[in-house]
Amino acid sequence: MLYSSYEADQALMNTGPKKVILTLFLLFLAFIPLQMVEGIPDLIPGFDFLGNNDWLKLLSTACIFAIGALGLNVLTGLAGQVSLGHAFFMGLGAYTAAWLGAAPGPLAGIGLPMWIWLPAAGVVAAIVGVAVGPTAVRVRGLYLAFVTLGLVFVGEYIFRNWSTLTGGSQSGRTFPDFELRLWKEETPLVDFANDGTWFGVALSGEAKTYYLLVFLLVVFVLLAKNLQRTRAGRAFQSIRDRDIAAEIMGVNEFKYKLTAFGISSFYAGVAGALLASFVGRTIPERWDLFLSVQFIAIVLIGGAGVVTGTLLGSVFVITLPRIVQDFTGWLTEYVTEGNGVFVWLADLLVVTGEGDFGLINVQQGIGSGLSVSILNQVLYGLLIIGFLIFEPLGLYGIWLRIRNYWKGWPFTY
Amino acid sequence: MSGKLLQRRVDRSGPADYDHLMEVRDIHLSFKGVKAIDGVSFHVDDGELFAIIGPNGAGKTSLFNSINQVYHPQQGDILWKGESLMGLKPNHTAERGIARTFQNIALYPHMTVLENILTGRHVRMKSGWLAGSVWLGKAKREEMANREIVEGIIDFLEIEQWRKYPVGLLPYGVQKRVEMGRALAMDPEILMLDEPVAGMNLEETEDMARFILDVQDELGIAIILVEHDMGLVMDIADRVLVVDFGKQIAIGEPAEVQQNPNVIKAYLGEEVEIGQQ
Numbered sequence: 001m002l003y004s005s006y007e008a009d010q011a012l013m014n015t016g017p018k019k020v021i022l023t024l025f026l027l028f029l030a031f032i033p034l035q036m037v038e039g040i041p042d043l044i045p046g047f048d049f050l051g052n053n054d055w056l057k058l059l060s061t062a063c064i065f066a067i068g069a070l071g072l073n074v075l076t077g078l079a080g081q082v083s084l085g086h087a088f089f090m091g092l093g094a095y096t097a098a099w100l101g102a103a104p105g106p107l108a109g110i111g112l113p114m115w116i117w118l119p120a121a122g123v124v125a126a127i128v129g130v131a132v133g134p135t136a137v138r139v140r141g142l143y144l145a146f147v148t149l150g151l152v153f154v155g156e157y158i159f160r161n162w163s164t165l166t167g168g169s170q171s172g173r174t175f176p177d178f179e180l181r182l183w184k185e186e187t188p189l190v191d192f193a194n195d196g197t198w199f200g201v202a203l204s205g206e207a208k209t210y211y212l213l214v215f216l217l218v219v220f221v222l223l224a225k226n227l228q229r230t231r232a233g234r235a236f237q238s239i240r241d242r243d244i245a246a247e248i249m250g251v252n253e254f255k256y257k258l259t260a261f262g263i264s265s266f267y268a269g270v271a272g273a274l275l276a277s278f279v280g281r282t283i284p285e286r287w288d289l290f291l292s293v294q295f296i297a298i299v300l301i302g303g304a305g306v307v308t309g310t311l312l313g314s315v316f317v318i319t320l321p322r323i324v325q326d327f328t329g330w331l332t333e334y335v336t337e338g339n340g341v342f343v344w345l346a347d348l349l350v351v352t353g354e355g356d357f358g359l360i361n362v363q364q365g366i367g368s369g370l371s372v373s374i375l376n377q378v379l380y381g382l383l384i385i386g387f388l389i390f391e392p393l394g395l396y397g398i399w400l401r402i403r404n405y406w407k408g409w410p411f412t413y
Numbered sequence: 414m415s416g417k418l419l420q421r422r423v424d425r426s427g428p429a430d431y432d433h434l435m436e437v438r439d440i441h442l443s444f445k446g447v448k449a450i451d452g453v454s455f456h457v458d459d460g461e462l463f464a465i466i467g468p469n470g471a472g473k474t475s476l477f478n479s480i481n482q483v484y485h486p487q488q489g490d491i492l493w494k495g496e497s498l499m500g501l502k503p504n505h506t507a508e509r510g511i512a513r514t515f516q517n518i519a520l521y522p523h524m525t526v527l528e529n530i531l532t533g534r535h536v537r538m539k540s541g542w543l544a545g546s547v548w549l550g551k552a553k554r555e556e557m558a559n560r561e562i563v564e565g566i567i568d569f570l571e572i573e574q575w576r577k578y579p580v581g582l583l584p585y586g587v588q589k590r591v592e593m594g595r596a597l598a599m600d601p602e603i604l605m606l607d608e609p610v611a612g613m614n615l616e617e618t619e620d621m622a623r624f625i626l627d628v629q630d631e632l633g634i635a636i637i638l639v640e641h642d643m644g645l646v647m648d649i650a651d652r653v654l655v656v657d658f659g660k661q662i663a664i665g666e667p668a669e670v671q672q673n674p675n676v677i678k679a680y681l682g683e684e685v686e687i688g689q690q
Binding site: 006007222223224227229230232233234235237238240241242245248250251252253259263 | 481506512513515520522523532534536541544545546548553556557596
């Protein structure tokens with residue numbers, strides 16, 4: 001490639017193919033919900049099932065997790081600080097959103113519009129992140145992981161007992177809907193939560209929510225990408241790679257670790273608010289250690305320090321349970337029908353009745369084997385271990401290998 | 414050679430209101446019982462090439478770490494343009510214009526050559542994380558202006574072809590050059606080089622010597638050089654300090670130092686008549 005300016009060389013989309021592929025991909029994302037609308041032709045054959053409401057929900061969840069994971073990627077991937085406290089900051093964001101955005105009722109809520117509660121959720125989480133940061137940035141590695149682990153449990157305890165805000169463990173509470181209002185007027189300016197018509201196209205509430213979340217994700221991806229290629233992003237990476245040298249070269253380690261904590265918490269807060277509003281009703285136990293681990297899994301499986309990797313990781317981790325479920329369901333059907341070449345193999349994998357032996361059990365509680373949800377947790381664990389050992393760059397690393405192979409093809413290097 | 418870089422030659426037009434650019438006054442540094450530095454004093458003037466030599470474990474790198482305030486000497490004072498550096502943080506010494514390379518290369522292995530050298534510009538840039546995230550106006554212009562400066566350094570050190578490679582993948586000699594580039598990017602007034610030619614072959618050593626002399630002559634940057642390669646030190650240094658077991662044993666011009674009996678003793682050992690004990 002020949003560039004005539006440093007700006008062109010350092011642009012995010014610095015090659016033609018990148019621009020084309022990204023445009024096509026964004027169009028693809030835009031067309032997904034339209035598959036379910038009558039009168040619009042099937043524009044993405046083979047992927048039209050993604051337009052179903054349950055798949056749209058999964059993709060929306062993936063967008064929310066991607067926003068949260070982008071934050072953890074700044075802290076863990078760029079600045080190199082492992083944090084297990086992500087769920088705590090998400091919880092903070094969620095309850096800030098609830099307090100500011102939910103309609104007044106038995107639980108705390110003052111009914112402010114979304115353009116206030118969503119940024120506020122991030123800001124409150126970031127302030128708390130910076131406040132607890134000084135304790136956390138003094139320790140490294142495993143010790144930092146334990147300090148942040150403590151945060152999750154302290155947070156869960158507070159959320160559980162602050163029942164006027166969180167509703168307690170029994171019933172939880174509802175969160176504000178995705179609706180854009182100027183102030184507290186009766187009818188929202190834009191309603192993302194319920195069915196309706198946009199530009200003459202009848203869309204379901206799920207589709208509108210999906211569009212909102214994809215839009216927010218694009219904004220946050222841009223912010224994260226820019227952060228990574230500018231002064232602060234380089235300072236984070238220098239601390240990750242060699243902290244003492246970074247300090248001698250003029251990077252204020254304390255300040256930048258704290259900044260990374262703050263930015264990461266901001267993303268987490270926003271993601272928490274989005275997740276809570278998306279799910280609707282949530283109990284305080286939602287913000288537990290497993291949620292944090294899911295984020296670590298996303299960052300590690302996707303590829304630490306790479307925005308594209310984080311996105312891949314989010315889609316992978318969020319859709320994996322669904323894929324496993326569909327696959328085992330199909331396997332069971334296949335075995336029950338009993339006419340196929342690989343029935344014996346499938347029979348070894350799934351439990352089909354009492355006394356049958358198998359690895360996976362789709363019939364709740366009957367016979368041996370792992371249930372689908374346990375199987376998913378086992379898979380997360382295996383995948384994290386596998387990626388750490390075999391491909392530390394994660395899914396992004398696999399993509400790099402494929403790309404480099406085709407770059408040189410048909411030569412070996 | 415590289416016009417852009419030369420335009421940024423350290424400006425010495427005004428009268429200096431300090432005696433020496435850097436002055437180390439009788440510093441003592443000990444770790445528990447071990448005395449790493451035991452009373453060393455020297456000064457470096459503007460544009461001077463000052464070398465520090467001494468056997469392994471003599472405290473040369475500890476001296477650098479003390480100047481950078483990674484270590485805090487228990488006694489003595491380190492003056493930078495007449496102002497004490499004692500009690501500052503390492504990043505403050507960088508802001509004042511003290512740049513440094515390391516004995517065991519301390520680059521950021523996962524970042525590219527370009528990014529590594531750009532981190533050197535950190536102290537000379539201003540935009541924060543928010544301006545950077547939005548990538549508008551000032552932050553963008555600043556990035557581009559600094560990219561141009563970094564390209565000047567890449568040109569000066571002749572590492573154009575590796576610009577976009579992650580540093581961890583590059584050969585040792587190139588990494589040493591990149592490290593020097595990162596230090597130069599700080600627009601330093603003094604450059605502390607910790608064994609810049611250790612482990613290099615003759616050709617690489619000669620290249621590096623040329624770069625060091627260019628930095629001194631063309632950019633007007635003072636240099637403190639720690640090195641074991643006696644040929645190099647005696648050839649290019651203006652003055653030499655010899656330390657042994659943390660103690661200062663000689664200081665002066667290369668020729669004087671070479672004749673100093675204490676130096677010969679430290680390097681070659683003492684002559685002892687066998688059978689006299």
